[in-house]
Structures are given as structure tokens and as C-alpha cells.
Amino acid sequence: MKTLITAGLLFSFALVAQAGTIVAWDVLEGNVTGSLAAGTIAENLDTGTGLNALSRTGVTYFNRNLSYASQNWNTTDTMSVNDQYIAFSVSAAAGYELTLESLDYCIDGGNLAPGTGVWGYTTDGGTSWTFSDTFNIRSNGDPVQMETWDFEDFTVSSGATVEFRFWSYGTTNIAGDPDASLATKPVAVDNITDSNDLILNGTVSTIPEVSSSLWLVLAGVVLVFLRRRS
Numbered sequence: 009m010k011t012l013i014t015a016g017l018l019f020s021f022a023l024v025a026q027a028g029t030i031v032a033w034d035v036l037e038g039n040v041t042g043s044l045a046a047g048t049i050a051e052n053l054d055t056g057t058g059l060n061a062l063s064r065t066g067v068t069y070f071n072r073n074l075s076y077a078s079q080n081w082n083t084t085d086t087m088s089v090n091d092q093y094i095a096f097s098v099s100a101a102a103g104y105e106l107t108l109e110s111l112d113y114c115i116d117g118g119n120l121a122p123g124t125g126v127w128g129y130t131t132d133g134g135t136s137w138t139f140s141d142t143f144n145i146r147s148n149g150d151p152v153q154m155e156t157w158d159f160e161d162f163t164v165s166s167g168a169t170v171e172f173r174f175w176s177y178g179t180t181n182i183a184g185d186p187d188a189s190l191a192t193k194p195v196a197v198d199n200i201t202d203s204n205d206l207i208l209n210g211t212v213s214t215i216p217e218v219s220s221s222l223w224l225v226l227a228g229v230v231l232v233f234l235r236r237r238s
Contacts, residue, residue, distance in 0.1 A: 027109055027209060027210060027211055028050065028209070028210075028211065029048055029050060029204075029207055029208070029209060030050045030053065030098060030106070030108065030208040030209060030210045030211075030212065031046040031048060031049055031050065031053070031060050031096070031098055031207075031208050032046060032047060032048040032204040032206065032207040032208070033046050033047055033048075033062060033076070033197065033204060033205055033206040033207075034047050034199070034203070034204045034205055035074060035075050035076045035196075035197055035198070035199050035205050035206075036074065036199060039071055039072070039073060040062075040069070040076055041069045042063075042064075042069075043061045043062060043063040043064075044061060044062040044063075044076055045060060045061045046060045046061065046062075046096070047204070048204065050212050051212065052100065052101045052104045052212045053098060053099070053100060053101060053106075053212060054098075054099040054100060054101045054102075054166070055101075056099075058097060059097050059098060059099055059169070060096065060097075060098060061096060062076055062094055062095070062096050062197070062206070063094065063095055063096070064078055064093075064094050065091065065092070065093055065094075065095060066080070066088075066091040066092035066093065067079065067080050067081055067092050067093070067094065068080045070194035070196070072194055072196060074198070074199035075194075075196035075197060075198045075199055076094070076196055076197040077194040077195070077196035077197075078094060078194060078195060078196065079121075079191065079192055079193060079194050079195075080092070080191050080192075081121065081122045081175075081176040081177060081190070081191065081195060082122065082175065082176070082177035082178075083122060083177070083178070083179060083190040083191050084177065084178075084179065085177070085178055085179050086177075087126065087175050087177050088175075088177075089128070089134070089137065089173075089175075090134070092175065092176075092177070093173040093174060093175045094173070094174050094197075095171060095172060095173040095174070096171070096172055096208075097169050097170065097171040097172070098169070098170050098172075098208065099164075099166065099167070099168065099169040099170065100164070100165065100166040100168075100212055101166060101212075102166045102167075103166060103214060103215060104165075104166055104212050104213065104214055104215060105163055105164065105165045105166065105212075105213060105214075105215050106163065106164050106165075106166075106168075106170065106210065106211075106212055107161060107162070107163040107210050107211045107212075107213070108129075108159075108161065108162060108163075108164075108170065108208065108209070108210040109158075109159075109161050109209045109210045109211075110156055110157060110158045110159065110208075110209045110210075111127060111156070111157045111159070111172065111206075111207070111208055111209070112154050112155070112156050112204075112206070112207040112209065113127070113154065113155055113156075113157070113174075113197065113205070113206050113207075114152055114153065114154050114155070114197060114198045114199070114200050114205045114206070115145060115146070115155070115174065115195065115196070115197060115198070116145060116146040116147060116148040116150070116152065116195070116196065116198045117145050117146075117147070117148060117176065117182050117193065117194055117195035117196060118147075118148060118182070118193040118194050118195075119147050119149065119181060119182050119183040119193075120181045120182070120183065120187050120189055120190065120193040121145070121176065121181060121182055121190060121193035121194060121195045122145075122176045122177050122178040122179075122180075122181065122182075122190050122193075122195065123144055123145055123178050123180050123181050123182040123183075123184065124142055124143075124144070124145065124176065124177055124178040124180075125142065125143050125144075125145045125174065125175070125176050125195070126139055126140055126141075126142045126143070126174070126175050127139070127140040127157050127172065127173070127174050128140065128172070128173050128175075129159070129170055129171060129172045129173075130170070130171050131162070131164055131168055131169075131170050133169075133171075134171070138159060140157040140159070143155070144182070145176060145182050145195060146182070147182050147183070148196070148198060152198050152199070152200050153200075154200065154203075154205075161210075165215060166215070172208070176195040178190075181193070
């Protein structure tokens with residue numbers, strides 16, 4: 009009987025759920041003064057206004073090739089959640105749910121830029137946040153490489169928007185020294201040759217529904233149970 013139930017569940021809830029890229033950016037364009045739309049967008053994502061694009065809040069464009077670069081970062085040792093960040097948002101299309109698993113990123117900056125970085129996401133419009141560990145931002149003089157924030161997997165249904173933000177802040181620069189010129193130096197999503205530079209990983213799948221086949225299986229289970237009791 010357990011085998012029958014398991015087979016019914018597998019048949020009814022077999023969803024397209026292989027992990028892959030949800031959204032990704034290859035910053036080949038460079039010198040983007042405003043928002044930057046994702047170059048890769050998974051099927052069955054919501055593509056409405058304000059979604060699937062990098063944007064700036066409280067920081068300003070910095071002229072640097074092959075990067076999404078910004079300046080005027082927070083130059084204190086206290087991060088401000090609602091100011092001085094870059095961000096993007098994603099949401100599943102109607103009838104789908106979004107499971108998110110990790111974020112790959114290539115972040116670096118000029119040696120005199122603020123040296124502390126952190127990522128965060130919210131699923132409730134900023135009321136609550138989940139943050140990565142803080143990390144030392146790499147110098148753009150070092151070889152570029154991807155890092156990964158492997159957060160605990162979570163799932164949201166269509167209608168819920170997930171917003172990710174990145175903050176750079178601190179009174180110590182990337183070189184490790186106190187510096188008075190931190191605000192004018194860039195921190196950027198940098199370019200990795202022939203590859204995406206910012207990647208959100210996970211799955212988009214149909215919202216599971218109890219199918220007629222599963223109801224038949226469950227009805228059979230009930231009948232067998234009643235016969236055994238009679």
C-alpha cells in the first residue's frame with residue numbers, strides 16, 4: 009500500500025524542478041548609468057516593471073568599463089538597510105512558485121573604496137531581512153573571481169516578490185587603511201570574461217495541485233481501510 013501511495017504522489021507532483029539560473033547579468037555593456045536588465049531570465053518568471061533589473065539607491069553611477077560600478081557608498085561602520093545599495097527583485101509568474109538556492113557574484117572595488125560588503129534579501133517588502141556574512145571586498149587589481157552566498161533554500165509563490173540588495177560600507181578601505189576619500193571610489197559588479205557576473209540560482213515550478221489521479225489513489229486507500237475494519 010505504501011508503494012501505491014508513493015507512486016500516486018510522484019505521478020501527481022512531478023514538477024519541473026531542476027536547479028538552474030533564475031536571473032543573471034553579464035556586465036559586458038559597462039558604463040550603465042541607470043538600471044541594467046538581466047541578460048538571462050528563466051521561463052515563467054514575472055517580467056513586470058521593476059523586476060529582473062539591477063538598480064541603484066543612494067549610490068551613483070561611476071564611469072568604469074565592463075562593470076556595473078557605483079560610488080558614494082556608506083562611509084560609516086554601521087550599515088543602513090534602506091540607503092546606499094544596489095538591488096534587484098524577482099517574482100514567479102501566476103501559477104508558479106519560485107525556489108531560490110544561492111547567489112553567485114563577482115564584486116570588487118578600487119583600493120580606496122569602503123572595504124566591507126554584505127548581501128541581503130527580503131520576501132515581505134523590507135519588514136524582515138536575511139543577510140549573508142559580511143565579507144572583505146576584493147580589489148579590482150586582483151584576479152576577478154566568483155563568490156557564492158549559499159543561503160538556506162526557500163520557496164515563494166506567485167504574487168510574492170523577493171528583493172536582493174548589496175551594501176558596501178565602512179571607514180576602512182579595501183586596502184585595509186582608514187581613508188577620507190572612500191565616498192568617491194567605486195565598488196562594482198565586475199566582468200568575468202565569457203561568463204555571467206551575477207547569478208541567482210534556483211527553480212521555477214508549477215504550484216502543485218491535488219490531481220484527479222491522486223484522489224483516486226486516496227479513495228482506494230480509504231476503501232481498503234474500511235474493508236479491513238469490517
